[in-house]
Amino acid sequence: MKTDIVIVGSGVAAAALTWKILRGDPTASILVLEAGKKMKMRDFAIFQDYLVTGKEPYRAYRDLPYQERDQEGENRNIGGTVVPLDKSRLTMYGGSTVHWGGWSFRLKEEDFHLHTNTGRGIDWPFDYGELEPYYCEAEHYIGVSGDSSDKTTPRTQDYPFRAFPFTMEDELSIRALEKLGYRYSHLPIARQGVSKTISSHAPCQTTGKCKYCPFGARYVAANSLDDLSSLEAHPNFSIRTEIIVQEILMSAKDRASGLRCLNRATGQEEMIEAETIIVASGALESPKLLQRSKGPLWNDGIGNDRALVGRNLVTHPYFFFEATLPENPSAMQPEMGFPTLVSRHFDSADEQAAGKFILVNPSENPNYEGRNSDLARLMQAGLTTGQIKQAVRGRVTVQWQGMLEVFSDPRNQIASCNRINRLGLHETVVNYTKDTGFDDRLVQIGKHVSKIFRAMGGDDGCLIQVSWRADHAACTTRMSKEPHQGVVTPDLKVHGVDNLYVCSNASFASFGAVNPTLTLTALSLRLGAHLLKGRGRAEAACFAAPGDLALATLT
Amino acid sequence: MPENDPCGKALASPKGELDPETVELLWQLFVKICDRWGNVPDSGTMKTRFLRFLSNRIKMNPAYLDHYRKAVKEIERLKQDTQIPDAYEHLFTNPEANNPPIQSSLQIARQLVSNEFISLQLSLGGFKEFTGAINYPGYIAGWNGDGPPPYRIPSQP
Numbered sequence: 133m134k135t136d137i138v139i140v141g142s143g144v145a146a147a148a149l150t151w152k153i154l155r156g157d158p159t160a161s162i163l164v165l166e167a168g169k170k171m172k173m174r175d176f177a178i179f180q181d182y183l184v185t186g187k188e189p190y191r192a193y194r195d196l197p198y199q200e201r202d203q204e205g206e207n208r209n210i211g212g213t214v215v216p217l218d219k220s221r222l223t224m225y226g227g228s229t230v231h232w233g234g235w236s237f238r239l240k241e242e243d244f245h246l247h248t249n250t251g252r253g254i255d256w257p258f259d260y261g262e263l264e265p266y267y268c269e270a271e272h273y274i275g276v277s278g279d280s281s282d283k284t285t286p287r288t289q290d291y292p293f294r295a296f297p298f299t300m301e302d303e304l305s306i307r308a309l310e311k312l313g314y315r316y317s318h319l320p321i322a323r324q325g326v327s328k329t330i331s332s333h334a335p336c337q338t339t340g341k342c343k344y345c346p347f348g349a350r351y352v353a354a355n356s357l358d359d360l361s362s363l364e365a366h367p368n369f370s371i372r373t374e375i376i377v378q379e380i381l382m383s384a385k386d387r388a389s390g391l392r393c394l395n396r397a398t399g400q401e402e403m404i405e406a407e408t409i410i411v412a413s414g415a416l417e418s419p420k421l422l423q424r425s426k427g428p429l430w431n432d433g434i435g436n437d438r439a440l441v442g443r444n445l446v447t448h449p450y451f452f453f454e455a456t457l458p459e460n461p462s463a464m465q466p467e468m469g470f471p472t473l474v475s476r477h478f479d480s481a482d483e484q485a486a487g488k489f490i491l492v493n494p495s496e497n498p499n500y501e502g503r504n505s506d507l508a509r510l511m512q513a514g515l516t517t518g519q520i521k522q523a524v525r526g527r528v529t530v531q532w533q534g535m536l537e538v539f540s541d542p543r544n545q546i547a548s549c550n551r552i553n554r555l556g557l558h559e560t561v562v563n564y565t566k567d568t569g570f571d572d573r574l575v576q577i578g579k580h581v582s583k584i585f586r587a588m589g590g591d592d593g594c595l596i597q598v599s600w601r602a603d604h605a606a607c608t609t610r611m612s613k614e615p616h617q618g619v620v621t622p623d624l625k626v627h628g629v630d631n632l633y634v635c636s637n638a639s640f641a642s643f644g645a646v647n648p649t650l651t652l653t654a655l656s657l658r659l660g661a662h663l664l665k666g667r668g669r670a671e672a673a674c675f676a677a678p679g680d681l682a683l684a685t686l687t
Numbered sequence: 688m689p690e691n692d693p694c695g696k697a698l699a700s701p702k703g704e705l706d707p708e709t710v711e712l713l714w715q716l717f718v719k720i721c722d723r724w725g726n727v728p729d730s731g732t733m734k735t736r737f738l739r740f741l742s743n744r745i746k747m748n749p750a751y752l753d754h755y756r757k758a759v760k761e762i763e764r765l766k767q768d769t770q771i772p773d774a775y776e777h778l779f780t781n782p783e784a785n786n787p788p789i790q791s792s793l794q795i796a797r798q799l800v801s802n803e804f805i806s807l808q809l810s811l812g813g814f815k816e817f818t819g820a821i822n823y824p825g826y827i828a829g830w831n832g833d834g835p836p837p838y839r840i841p842s843q844p
């Protein structure tokens with residue numbers, strides 16, 4: 133049987149796109165194919181296990197680390213910089229939002245004009261104004277709590293939920309930023325607030341163990357897809373798990389006809405025909421699937437006649453700076469499981485050529501010094517109440533964390549490998565080498581951070597870690613107006629193919645300094661609108677979230 | 688299988704159940720934690736949530752039936768040992784009991800039982816005594832509504 137729209141992957145890109153199409157056309161025939169398994173969400177026993185062991189319940193769905201001398205591993209890193217894949221994504225129903233942080237920033241206006249402003253990379257084929265309405269819709273769809281009066285990026289709609297006020301732990305940092313004249317704001321975060329409609333997602337209870345939220349208050353694509361499948365109004369929507377798409381099949385150079393899949397449960401191969409195919413399998417698997425789909429029509433893989441598929445890989449280097457404060461008289465203690473304070477002062481047009489960056493006051497601040505410790509560890513180590521009270525008021529370490537924009541380089545790329553990992557995916561070869569200017573840029577950042585630490589009453593601090601983990605991998609099928617610059621069109625359609633799209637961070641033209649998922653969600657909703665238009669359906673912007681039951685049953 | 692058994696008569700999994708005496712001895716351990724650190728004014732208010740926790744642990748991993756039984760036996764052994772002045776103090780402070788890997792009954796009692804009860808106790812409100820904070824990772828503090836936020840905010844907003 134032929135399905136109208138088949139989506140490969142069940143992450144936020146797939147979920148937002150499905151949601152948008154079904155709102156405009158509730159009887160649309162959509163099939164979501166997911167390589168991984170389904171896990172129970174919103175379960176209190178699982179939550180408590182995570183609470184007391186600290187072990188994330190979905191850890192079996194991660195990639196293994198790279199192979200070490202005496203330790204088996206997965207994937208291969210052949211570049212000059214190690215970009216770890218383990219912990220960078222999840223192969224499961226709901227994809228990587230099952231473990232994401234929910235930081236939900238918009239790109240800034242200048243990010244859409246990177247090449248024009250700096251000569252680096254390419255420009256986006258449209259500007260901020262084109263995406264702005266979809267940003268508004270995306271903030272409602274994933275349920276963002278944010279400060280609607282924040283002028284960092286222009287907006288035409290308020291956030292659906294009010295910002296979380298700054299914490300007492302933010303106070304010292306805020307004073308330091310103010311002293312130095314560095315701008316700061318509330319960190320917009322995907323956490324449900326108190327909804328005006330009846331919602332299947334409880335408001336955030338500030339429980340602070342967000343990597344597995346027992347209430348569904350942090351957006352997770354798995355919950356959103358569950359909401360969509362549970363509605364009777366969507367009779368032609370279905371999701372299949374443990375179906376690994378191996379190859380895209382073509383009936384003509386410009387027309388995809390279906391997918392060759394492996395049913396992991398039965399071990400059988402299946403062919404699935406479709407009118408429209410959306411590849412939404414993340415920034416690593418999406419280009420790999422195109423690369424693997426070789427044939428007489430596309431010798432080097434679909435959309436890859438110019439050898440651009442898989443190239444221009446970027447990810448955010450995430451840095452950690454740490455300093456010591458001599459005392460902690462107000463007994464600051466981490467109270468929240470997510471940060472509330474961000475500075476986008478250096479995420480500005482002035483910094484764009486050198487590399488924009490953001491600074492975040494992490495929710496783990498402060499750490500009781502010498503013991504790398506929180507209250508639980510101090511008690512578990514057997515300290516008395518007096519000793520603990522003394523420890524929490526004594527020397528503490530504090531961190532500033534952040535990420536930096538790096539630029540695309542065609543030599544940085546990924547490729548599919550023949551070895552199959554234990555989750556059934558083809559392993560990945562990563563070839564990435566950091567830019568020669570990166571280390572100097574980090575030194576400059578360090579000087580700014582030291583100033584902040586000193587203004588907080590601490591020492592200069594130092595860099596303790598830079599992680600190139602592929603959490604924010606992007607640009608591997610980047611969008612462009614012209615096919616010689618990128619793989620997909622401004623509508624995310626593969627250049628040269630009429631019915632094949634890539635909906636992923638892979639399709640970003642460039643990256644900016646902030647987490648990508650709100651932008652990805654906006655792009656997915658925009659693609660949904662485009663597909664609805666193609667089907668003669670009007671798109672109506674919708675400012676409701678998937679769990680809003682009252683609205684859902686009214687439509 | 689009784690998922691939650693607030694009466695604590697028997698906490699069961701398909702592999703067996705915890706008898707009421709074991710449950711009671713585990714509760715005594717939890718109360719001793721509250722007493723030693725003096726960070727909970729009335730531990731009795733936590734009993735229902737404690738029993739639900741035991742039930743959830745066993746539901747998630749039936750090996751906990753064994754861990755709990757071993758822990759209780761180990762505490763009884765420590766109590767009988769005349770060389771050890773205070774069984775609970777020994778359990779909470781003996782550095783070897785906290786070392787990995789978890790092999791001995793003492794290590795099971797400390798790392799898989801007592802330490803987990805400590806994490807639970809803090810998440811039920813035990814943290815407040817140490818820092819005066821009103822929220823803590825794991826504590827269900829409430830939502831960010833129209834009233835004051837459920838965590839401490841800057842003194843000069």
Ligand SMILES: Cc1cc2nc3c(=O)[nH]c(=O)nc-3n(C[C@H](O)[C@H](O)[C@H](O)COP(=O)(O)OP(=O)(O)OC[C@H]3O[C@@H](n4cnc5c(N)ncnc54)[C@H](O)[C@@H]3O)c2cc1C
Pocket residue numbers: 140141142143144145146165166167168219220221222223224225226227228229231232233234235236237375376377378412413414415417421557602603604635636637647648649650652
């Ligand atoms: C620890 C961590 C924290 C993060 N925090 C943030 C944050 O705070 N803010 C932010 O903006 N971003 C964050 N991110 C990034 C965010 O998770 C991703 O941007 C986002 O989840 C990408 O969504 P996606 O739908 O494109 O891909 P995914 O969610 O990865 O979904 C892709 C799906 O496709 C499936 N799939 C792959 N190949 C196949 C195949 N061949 N056949 C069938 N199915 C297939 C996979 O199993 C997966 O379920 C974080 C990432 C990590 C790792």
Ligand code: SF4
Pocket residue numbers: 323335336337338339340341342343344345346347348349350469
């Ligand atoms: S803080 Fe909010 S999002 Fe995080 S676990 Fe608690 S309720 Fe869920």
